[in-house]
Amino acid sequence: MLERIVKIQDAVKSSIAILGVTSLTNLMPEDWLLCNETCKALKCFEEASNYLSGEKYLTASQLLIIIKDIKRVLSDILSSDSSGYHYLPITYDFVRALLDLTHSRFENIENNNTIGVATFLDPRFKLQPLTSSKQATLRENMIKLAAQEINREGPCENIEVSKSSFDPTSIFYDWDAREAVPQLIVSPTARAIIEIDKYLNEKVISRYNLPFSWWKHNQDIFPHLDKLVRNKCNVLCTSVSCERLFSRTGYIISQRRTRLGVRKVKQLSFLNGNKKYIKF
Incomplete structure (x- = not known):
């Protein structure tokens, strides 16, 4: 004004x-x-x-x-x-x-874990807005979160194949025998470190690009971080969306609809707020 x-x-x-x-x-x-x-x-x-x-x-x-x-x-x-x-x-x-x-x-906004995780998982910023000490702390926290996601998948087991099962006269014998050598089982923490370092080495995208579109194209490269994005990056900074819902609810409860019960109002408010996502 x-x-x-x-x-x-x-x-x-x-x-x-x-x-x-x-x-x-x-x-x-x-x-x-x-x-x-x-x-x-x-x-x-x-x-x-x-x-x-x-x-x-x-x-x-x-x-x-x-x-x-x-x-x-x-x-x-x-x-x-x-x-x-x-x-x-x-x-x-x-x-x-x-x-x-x-x-x-x-x-103390940099100490807020929710804000820090969301900032880290945004390919436009990652660790850039944080100080050096906060960057190290947040990286360690992200490694723990990624390791937890890896643990939910269960232990990683290697299938050992005996060299005797290959035909030595085959032209692919050397290649198959090389693959049959038992590989070391990498711990969830080590796998998390590899994935996070690979993510940090990716080029930061422009501020005008859409972060969710970037994750959609890279979800197979960073599968565990992609799961964290789906769980952690749906946080809104303000309560404006709730206030908008309250305003819409005011139109539902009118003078001619004063006998609506709590359950019915909740259902109508939910449908009103999510009608664009519902296919009738």
């Missing part, structure tokens, strides 16, 4: 003058400048809110990136003297307060 008023400030001034509204305090040029600078400071929060409120794409993995960028934008405003533009003193105080609150609110 504040941004809209700033954009139409000429119309606002003219309307107040024409209507002769004396109860409204006329804003001075410095006040309009303050409103404009406030909009600039809050723009990064607006972008973050709009993006993180989505429910059709992966949001949890981008939380660390967005928080870092918010801090960067606010820090750039505080250091704007070097660029030649000087904000109002009250704007600097406002931005400094925003930066302090952002630091305190998200001080």
Whole structure:
């Protein structure tokens, strides 16, 4: 709303003058400048809110990136003297307060295991948003999770084939005999390390690419990490989707449908929220 008023400030001034509204305090040029600078400071929060409120794409993995960028934008405003533009003193105080609150609110966000796993499994970011110490910790955690997925498949058994079962006169005898040599059984942890290191060595994709499409094309290469993606990357950063569902439920329970039971309301709300996925 504040941004809209700033954009139409000429119309606002003219309307107040024409209507002769004396109860409204006329804003001075410095006040309009303050409103404009406030909009600039809050723009990064607006972008973050709009993006993180989505429910059709992966949001949890981008939380660390967005928080870092918010801090960067606010820090750039505080250091704007070097660029030649000087904000109002009250704007600097406002931005400094925003930066302090952002630091305190998200001080331990890198320690959040759910956010860390989602960030790691996003091929657009992987370990990049984290500090070096957090990268090592998260990598160890991912190895444990991948090893657990491997353990669920059961023990890996090698089938030993005796060389005596091959025909020495066959042209493939040497090849078959080589394959008959017993192979070492690799532990789940070792297999997890191999898969994770291979994933980390893959090139990071563009921010505009879809991570789930990437996993769809690479699920056979990273089968155990793909299972983790399906289980861990469905987390939303905000409760906006729940609030949208509550709003839709308000249309279901109307004055003419006040006798609906709890069970029926749950069923109708579920169908309303998932109707695009249901084929009748």
